[in-house]
Every structure is written in C-alpha cells, then in structure tokens.
Amino acid sequence: METKQRYTFKKDEKLKSRKTIEQLFKEGKSFSNFPFRVLWQFTELAKAPVQTGFAVSSKHFKKAVDRNRIKRLMREAYRLQKNELQTQLMLQRKQLAVFIIYVGNELPDHDFIVEKMNPVLTRLIKITNENLSANT
Secondary structure, X not given: OOOOOOOOOOHHHEOOOHHHHHHHHHHOEEEEEOOEEEEEEEEOOOOOOEEEEEEXXXXXXXXXXXXXXXXXXXXXXXXXXXXXXXXXXXXXXXXXXXXXXXXXOOOOOHHXXXXXXXXXXXXXXXXXXXXXXXXX
C-alpha cells in the first residue's frame, strides 16, 4: 500500500527562537541565489530536522501587505519542496536552521518563487551531503 506524502509546514518547523536567529546571523554560513539570500547553520536540540524563517526587506517593499505576500509565497514554495531536504537530514540525524531573505526589488509571482526556491533547496541538500562526507 502506498503512503501519501504530506506537504505541511508545522509550528515546530518554524524558526522562532530569537537566540537561534541571532546565532545564525552571527556565526552561520550564507549563500546567495537570486532573489534569495540564505543563512544556514547546523544546530542542536531542534524539534524538527529543519527550522526555517523567512524575511523581506522593508527597504524595497514599503507596504506590509507586499512584504507579507512575498513571505506567504516563499513559505508555500518551501512547503511544497522541502521533503527531500528533511528526509536527507533525518537519515543523517542532523538539525539545520535556515533563514531565507528575499533580496529582489520587484513583486514576484507564485511561479517565479517556486522556480527559484528549487535551486536553494538543492544547494542545501548538497551542503548536508558534503558535511556528511567530511565527517566520515
């Protein structure tokens, strides 16, 4: 019998700890993949394999409505594509904190965000695999 894959983004998967976020900005590694800047760091004691936060600059988007829409689109694109990354981290018994910042200056549409989120998640999977091979 086939098990149906669930695409959820639960409370435990959201990066909300101020301490973890501050540590991520101070000590975390980052890469850019337009229109995103991604900060990441392996963590301990996380409730989920990946905890993710999203942000949009108020410098480029003055209206909160626009910033919230972009964050909503980012969360949706992440939610639909994160399962492979989570599976990889569960197999390795690692926890990852990720913060994704939208750095573009034009209001994107859904298809654009989904298309651009895929290489970001692929690169995070590659990073976790490199970490595994470096530790063995």
